[in-house]
Amino acid sequence: MRIAVFATCMGDAMFPQAPRATVTLLERLGHEVFFPRQQACCGQMHINTGYFEDALPLIKNHVKTFQPILDGAWDAIVVPSGSCTGSIKHQQAMVASKLGDQKLANRAAIIAENTYDLPLLLTDFLGIEDVGAYFPHSLTYHPTCHSMRITKVGDAPERLLSRVQGATVVPLPDAEQCCGFGGTFSLKYPEVSSALVSEKARAVASTGAEFLVADDYSCLMNISGRMSRLGIATQPLHLAEVLAGTRDHPFRREPAGTTLTTRGKA
Amino acid sequence: MRPQSTTETSPLQWGETFRDGSRRMVGNDQLRANLRNATETIRSKRDARAAETQNWEELRHAGAAIKRYSLDHLADLLEELEANVTANGGIVHWARDAHEANAIAYDIVARHQVDEVVKVKSMATQEIGLNEYFADRGIQAVETDLAELIVQLGNDHPSHVVVPAIHRNRSEVRDIFTDNFEDGNRPSSDDPRELTMRARTHLREKFLNAKVAISGANSMIADTGALSVYESEGNGRMCLTLPEVLISIVGIEKVIPTWQDAEVFTELLPRSATGEPMNPYTSWWTGVTPGDGPQEFHLILLDNGRTTVLADPLGRDALACIRCGACMNICPVYRMVGGHAYNSVYPGPIGAILTPQLLGAFEDGDPSATLPFASTLCGACYDVCPVKIDIPSILVELRRRSVESGAGSGSGWGTAMKASSEVMRSGRRLGAAEALLPLGRAVADKEGRITQLPWPVSSWTKSRDVPSPPTESFRRWMSRREKAER
Ligand code: SF4
Numbered sequence: 001m002r003i004a005v006f007a008t009c010m011g012d013a014m015f016p017q018a019p020r021a022t023v024t025l026l027e028r029l030g031h032e033v034f035f036p037r038q039q040a041c042c043g044q045m046h047i048n049t050g051y052f053e054d055a056l057p058l059i060k061n062h063v064k065t066f067q068p069i070l071d072g073a074w075d076a077i078v079v080p081s082g083s084c085t086g087s088i089k090h091q092q093a094m095v096a097s098k099l100g101d102q103k104l105a106n107r108a109a110i111i112a113e114n115t116y117d118l119p120l121l122l123t124d125f126l127g128i129e130d131v132g133a134y135f136p137h138s139l140t141y142h143p144t145c146h147s148m149r150i151t152k153v154g155d156a157p158e159r160l161l162s163r164v165q166g167a168t169v170v171p172l173p174d175a176e177q178c179c180g181f182g183g184t185f186s187l188k189y190p191e192v193s194s195a196l197v198s199e200k201a202r203a204v205a206s207t208g209a210e211f212l213v214a215d216d217y218s219c220l221m222n223i224s225g226r227m228s229r230l231g232i233a234t235q236p237l238h239l240a241e242v243l244a245g246t247r248d249h250p251f252r253r254e255p256a257g258t259t260l261t262t263r264g265k266a
Numbered sequence: 267m268r269p270q271s272t273t274e275t276s277p278l279q280w281g282e283t284f285r286d287g288s289r290r291m292v293g294n295d296q297l298r299a300n301l302r303n304a305t306e307t308i309r310s311k312r313d314a315r316a317a318e319t320q321n322w323e324e325l326r327h328a329g330a331a332i333k334r335y336s337l338d339h340l341a342d343l344l345e346e347l348e349a350n351v352t353a354n355g356g357i358v359h360w361a362r363d364a365h366e367a368n369a370i371a372y373d374i375v376a377r378h379q380v381d382e383v384v385k386v387k388s389m390a391t392q393e394i395g396l397n398e399y400f401a402d403r404g405i406q407a408v409e410t411d412l413a414e415l416i417v418q419l420g421n422d423h424p425s426h427v428v429v430p431a432i433h434r435n436r437s438e439v440r441d442i443f444t445d446n447f448e449d450g451n452r453p454s455s456d457d458p459r460e461l462t463m464r465a466r467t468h469l470r471e472k473f474l475n476a477k478v479a480i481s482g483a484n485s486m487i488a489d490t491g492a493l494s495v496y497e498s499e500g501n502g503r504m505c506l507t508l509p510e511v512l513i514s515i516v517g518i519e520k521v522i523p524t525w526q527d528a529e530v531f532t533e534l535l536p537r538s539a540t541g542e543p544m545n546p547y548t549s550w551w552t553g554v555t556p557g558d559g560p561q562e563f564h565l566i567l568l569d570n571g572r573t574t575v576l577a578d579p580l581g582r583d584a585l586a587c588i589r590c591g592a593c594m595n596i597c598p599v600y601r602m603v604g605g606h607a608y609n610s611v612y613p614g615p616i617g618a619i620l621t622p623q624l625l626g627a628f629e630d631g632d633p634s635a636t637l638p639f640a641s642t643l644c645g646a647c648y649d650v651c652p653v654k655i656d657i658p659s660i661l662v663e664l665r666r667r668s669v670e671s672g673a674g675s676g677s678g679w680g681t682a683m684k685a686s687s688e689v690m691r692s693g694r695r696l697g698a699a700e701a702l703l704p705l706g707r708a709v710a711d712k713e714g715r716i717t718q719l720p721w722p723v724s725s726w727t728k729s730r731d732v733p734s735p736p737t738e739s740f741r742r743w744m745s746r747r748e749k750a751e752r
Contacts, residue, residue, distance in 0.1 A: 007740045009690055013700045014733070016740035023744075035744045037697075041690035046683055048643055050665030054687035061691050091662075149645035178598040182642025184679075189285065189640065190725035191292045195602045196642075197730070225730030228715060 001126065004034040004066065004074040006115070008084045009041035015217040018080040021240035022118055026078070028246070029131060034074060038065040043095070044087035049184045052095050059092045063104060066111045076125055077115040080240050082147030082215045085117035090150055117147060118240055119156035119215060129159050134247045136166035139237070140209040142200070142223065144216045145178050157215060157239055164242060170207040174199070181222035197226040205232040215239045276364070277395045277611045278571075278621055283633040284640040287607035288599075297433055301604050304432045305595040311541025312592060312650075319537065329534045330654040332527045333586035336519075340576060343488040343521045344567065350491025354553025356563040361515075364394035367568050371396060371480065371513050374564055375405055378511055380477050386495055386502040387411035388482025389427055389589055390515050390568055392611045396480070407480060408472050410501040412465055419446040425605030426613065428539045428591035433604050436461065469501060479505040479560070483516045484588070485531060486565075489524050492552040493565070496535055496545045503549050512551075512560035517568050519576075519585040531588060534652040538590035571624035580663050584620045586653045593647035593657065599640060608640070609633065615647035619660045628667045635671075638664035678721070693741070700742075703735035710734030 003026055007019035023033050042062055046055035066077055079085045089112045097105035116125055123129060141161060147153040161169050180186065180196025200223050204212050212227075212234050214220050224236035235253070245251030291297060316322045336343060348358045361367035375383060383400070385391065385407050397407045397418070409418040413431040417424050420442045424430030431439070440456040443464055447453075453464050481502070483493040493514055495502045506512060522528065536545035554563050576582050594600045594614030605613035610621045618641060621627075622634040629635055638661045647657045669680075689699045710716045714734040719727045726732065738746075 009696060012696065012740045013703060014735060016736050016738065016743055019740045020743060035741075036693075037741070038693040040693050040696040043690075046687060048662060048665070049679070049683060050638075050662065050667075050669035051680075051683040051687070052666050052669075054683045057687060057691040061693075065693070094659075145642070145644035145646070149649055176646075178642050178644035178646070180598065180642060182644070185639070185642045187723065187725050189288060189599075190728060192288050192599055192602050193642075194729040195292050195298075196598055221733065222730065225726070225732055228731040229717075229729060 001031045001075040002034065002073070003031050003121070004036055004069065004077045006039055006042070006062075006066070006077055006079045006084070006088075007035070008079060008081045010217055010221075011080055012039075015221070015238070018217050018238040018240050021238060021244035022078060022080045025131065025133075025240060025244040028244070029126070029128070031126075036065045036068070040065075042084045042087045043092065044084055045183050047087065047091045047095055048182075052099060055095055056099055056101075059096055059108060060104060062088070062092065063107050063111060066115075067107065069114050070107065070110055074114075076121060077111065078118055078121045079115060080118050080215070080238060081217065082117050082144050082151050082153060083218060084216075085115060086146040086150030088112050088115050117151050117153060117215060118243075119147075119153050119160055120151065122160060122243075123156040130163040131160065131243050133164045133243045133245055134166050135164050135242050135245050135251055137211055137251075138168040138170055138209045139211040139213045139242065140170045140172040140204060140207040140234075141175070141239075142172055142179070142204070142212060142214040142219065143175055144214050144219045147215050148176065153215070160239070160243060161213070165247075167242065168209075170209045172207055173203045175203075177203075179219050179223050181219055183218075186222065194226070197222055198230070201226045201230055201232055204234050205230075207234075209234055211235050211237045211242075213237050213239055213242055276625070277393055278625055279610050279627070279634040281633055282609045283636045284608060285636060287609050288603045288640070291603040291607040294604075296435075297604055298602065300433050300435050301601055304429065305601055308429070308541055309595050312538060312595070313541075315537040315541050315543055319533070325530060325533055326652055326654055328530045329588070329652055330586065332522055332530060333588070333653050334583075336522050336527075337576060337582060337585055339523075340518065340521065343523060344518060346488040347486055347491060347521050348567075350489065351553060351563075351565050352491075354491050356491065356553040356565055359564060359566045361566050361568050361570070363570050367394050367515055367566050367570070368396055368399040370564075370566050371515060372400065372403060372405070374511065374513055375400070375478055376403075378478055380405070382406045382408060382472070382476065383478040383480055384408050384410050384472055384476040384505045384509065385414075385479065386481040386497070386505045387414045387430070388480070388515065389611065390482045390517050391480060392424065393517075393570065394515070394568065396515070408469075408476075410469055410472065410505055411497070412462065412499055412501070415465060415469070416442055419443070423606060424611070426591055426594055427589050427616075433606070469504075473501075473504045473508050476505075476509045478511040478513065479509040481505060481512065481514045483514055483520055484535065485528055486516060486521045487523075487525055487528060488521050490552060492525075492550050494528065495547075495549045496532075497547050497549075498540065498542075498545055500547050503547050506549050506551060507559050510560055511562040511564075513564045513566065515566045515568055517570070518572055535588055535590055538588075538592040538650070538652040571626065574626055575620075575623045578623070581619070581623050581660055583655050584616065584623055584660060586655055587616050587620065588653055589616075590652055592650045592652065596646045596650045598642065598644060598646070608637065610637075615641065615657045615661075616655070619657055619664060622664060628664065628671045630672055635668050638662075638668060697739075697741050700739040703739065704737070706735040707737075 043055035043058035093108040186193035220236040416431040425433040436456040600614040618637040716732040
């Protein structure tokens with residue numbers, strides 16, 4: 001298959017390990033991956049904060065960048081983030097049509113139809129659960145709110161993880177509880193956000209797992225940022241990073257200072 | 267518990283912003299423990315009741331459809347209702363706002379020359395501040411719902427629409443009763459049964475002496491003129507049947523077309539609200555029946571901002587709410603801060619959309635204009651709502667209105683959003699900005715953590731570390747790979 005990747009602005013600039021692992025994984029599975037360079041941001045933060053006018057140029061850019069899918073240039077678009085997928089699927093067309101650009105809205109809707117977050121691309125679009133991954137570590141999975149309730153990922157991540165050789169999956173208590181990030185919510189209501197993320201961090205710590213895995217680096221950044229401050233050693237990791245490793249090329253933690261780690265116990 | 271030093275404007279919004287309210291409440295560990303216990307219990311019961319109902323999704327769908335139909339045909343249904351209530355011997359009054367509703371109710375009570383009335387728990391009468399209005403005129407309105415009584419005697423505000431005393435534990439309740447009950451009826455322990463029996467003794471006397479009762483209603487049936495109250499204790503039924511005069515104050519959005527439609531809510535409401543398959547007491551009444559029950563019945567139909575909300579195609583869905591409170595029990599934000607943080611009779615997710623809409627408040631400086639921002643948009647409220655109100659989408663729409671009316675313009679958010687929009691609108695611009703990211707590494711410690719950052723992310727680094735930017739962006743990695751391949 002020909003698959004275009006939308007790295008997301010956060011994935012591109014702050015957490016490149018997620019889109020990198022996505023590319024590595026899909027190529028290993030025999031697919032051809034494309035990176036349309038004009039891509040930037042889906043507009044989620046601007047839309048969720050109420051700045052529709054400022055989101056419009058971002059949506060226009062996204063639609064222009066991924067327009068080739070309308071002519072069959074690719075078979076699907078993959079996004080290693082549940083919340084950005086949610087924004088593409090449920091917000092872009094809505095904002096475009098509210099701001100009176102119906103043509104843009106129509107194109108955004110078709111792009112949305114062909115866009116998948118990573119777990120659903122694998123299970124539903126490519127029809128594969130065993131990706132041949134090897135990950136000899138314990139992990140706990142946080143089903144992020146937008147994956148769960150907006151992109152409706154269901155148990156796809158759990159099914160994928162259950163086929164990973166070597167991995168021990170420890171259930172996360174109160175897994176469905178929001179981590180309290182909410183984009184600018186965490187900046188506007190820092191006290192409430194901190195209280196929520198503290199609960200989540202404690203739940204993660206209680207599993208004793210080596211890694212906290214999710215399908216979205218925003219949530220991972222929030223939770224691990226708090227874990228780091230609290231001295232909890234569980235390390236954040238994107239689902240793609242777990243699935244990309246094999247026996248021949250096992251997952252290797254990036255050296256300290258090059259990626260997101262938590263401070264852990266001193 | 268009651269917010270202090272705020273100018274109390276209206277029970278819909280009493281002057282303090284959610285920001286201040288949430289800060290005040292979030293540090294209260296006892297409150298959080300009370301809320302956690304209570305919401306978790308109700309939630310797991312609710313989940314079990316929904317799961318065992320084989321056609322739950324169909325029921326939700328039907329509930330949603332009936333409410334939407336009723337809102338679309340509201341004017342006709344209300345006229346039909348009025349005609350039928352009148353034909354049944356009731357008297358219908360129309361109240362545009364809180365003041366009119368209170369004044370009509372007060373006139374009726376004054377005519378009967380009593381200084382005390384009994385009340386069934388009712389959101390509409392809280393919304394208009396009826397108890398306070400009456401108290402100012404020398405009439406005591408006695409709450410008879412147990413939880414509502416606890417709140418009233420504690421000189422407190424309700425914290426939830428279904429479980430008003432959710433924020434109180436039983437030792438707090440014992441103290442409240444000890445302070446308020448007559449000699450001989452003071453509790454000796456915090457045993458729930460004893461507390462309930464004390465309250466019962468206290469209330470029995472009120473019921474037997476009351477001449478006038480005040481109620482709300484869960485629904486009104488247009489084609490028969492019947493009204494309903496769903497409750498757990500039977501105290502509501504005492505109010506509805508014992509006194510000579512009954513005054514029901516009901517929001518106009520509570521009307522539904524037929525008896526058959528009520529069936530759906532009889533299934534949806536108790537399961538969503540308290541996790542019971544059926545609520546213990548459902549009372550229906552139609553006008554007056556000679557020699558049986560109240561001999562004078564007044565229905566006050568309350569607008570108080572509802573027609574304005576109705577006229578708004580994007581926000582009107584909030585009026586479909588059946589006040590089950592399920593969205594509060596599941597909301598992560600509500601669970602951290604409780605109902606008082608919202609500073610409105612309607613707390614939680616539904617309050618965050620309903621309050622600003624009823625007040626038409628989207629302007630900067632209006633405390634309820636900040637309410638739509640009081641959510642992480644996690645979507646749990648939409649999932650649980652028995653009538654499928656898409657609260658997250660309405661929140662986003664209200665945020666947009668707030669932004670467009672210029673709210674928060676002085677705060678720097680507008681500038682930050684515009685600036686980031688400039689960078690994020692093209693791959694070239696984003697790539698150029700990424701070239702600067704390594705600068706961020708300079709402020710990180712040797713393990714790559716940033717522990718302090720300037721506004722607006724300073725509030726983030728107060729409690730969380732931030733990773734330093736990576737050595738190479740994804741974009742650059744892709745370019746490097748492509749070059750190597752060539
Ligand atoms: S919005 Fe929905 S879940 Fe919340 S109280 Fe109303 S009906 Fe219940």
